[in-house]
Amino acid sequence: MVETVLDTVCPVCGEKSLIYRAEELDLPYFGKCLQTTIICRNCGYRHADVMMLDVNEPMFYEFLVEREEDLNVKVVRATSGTIEIPEIGAKIEPGPLSESFITTVEGVLNRIVDVLVQIMHDTPEMRDKVNDILRKIGYIKHGRMKAHIIVKDPLGNSAILSNRVRKRRLNEEEIKELKLGEITYELRGIK
Numbered sequence: 001m002v003e004t005v006l007d008t009v010c011p012v013c014g015e016k017s018l019i020y021r022a023e024e025l026d027l028p029y030f031g032k033c034l035q036t037t038i039i040c041r042n043c044g045y046r047h048a049d050v051m052m053l054d055v056n057e058p059m060f061y062e063f064l065v066e067r068e069e070d071l072n073v074k075v076v077r078a079t080s081g082t083i084e085i086p087e088i089g090a091k092i093e094p095g096p097l098s099e100s101f102i103t104t105v106e107g108v109l110n111r112i113v114d115v116l117v118q119i120m121h122d123t124p125e126m127r128d129k130v131n132d133i134l135r136k137i138g139y140i141k142h143g144r145m146k147a148h149i150i151v152k153d154p155l156g157n158s159a160i161l162s163n164r165v166r167k168r169r170l171n172e173e174e175i176k177e178l179k180l181g182e183i184t185y186e187l188r189g190i191k
Ligand SMILES: [Zn+2]
Pocket: 010, 011, 012, 013, 014, 015, 017, 040, 041, 042, 043, 044, 045
């Protein structure tokens, strides 16, 4: 692991207390990658990212969640990755990662639940629609409803780590549709 003290100030607390860590990891079904983390020793601010060291092709991954144990399948999400679950109209678009870049199918679902609870709080008139999606997430978690998790990354830095994954190169049209900007959550049908 390489650790460097940065000369720039922390975007959150303004102190000159940032350190940069780079660590090489070897992930199953994915290969060698470099995990980079910026950490503020003063306020705890973190920014993590992951970069593939082997291939950098635009990639599409699809995994069918059909059993409870599928919740443990690992999902690598770089800042360039988009995650979609079409069955519940959920889409998590690229943006800065505050937490670990490796999560699980369950972690992705929990993140969507957090967003839904926030939507319900902010727009009470969406309650019925949100409740319907929350119910479906419950079914998916208990293996009573099948759902696809799709990961698309134009830089090839994101993936789903399973031998049951369907993967291919993204085509030009799909690459054009992907965003590479700030984090946004878009739940289709919820406005
Ligand atoms: Zn700070």
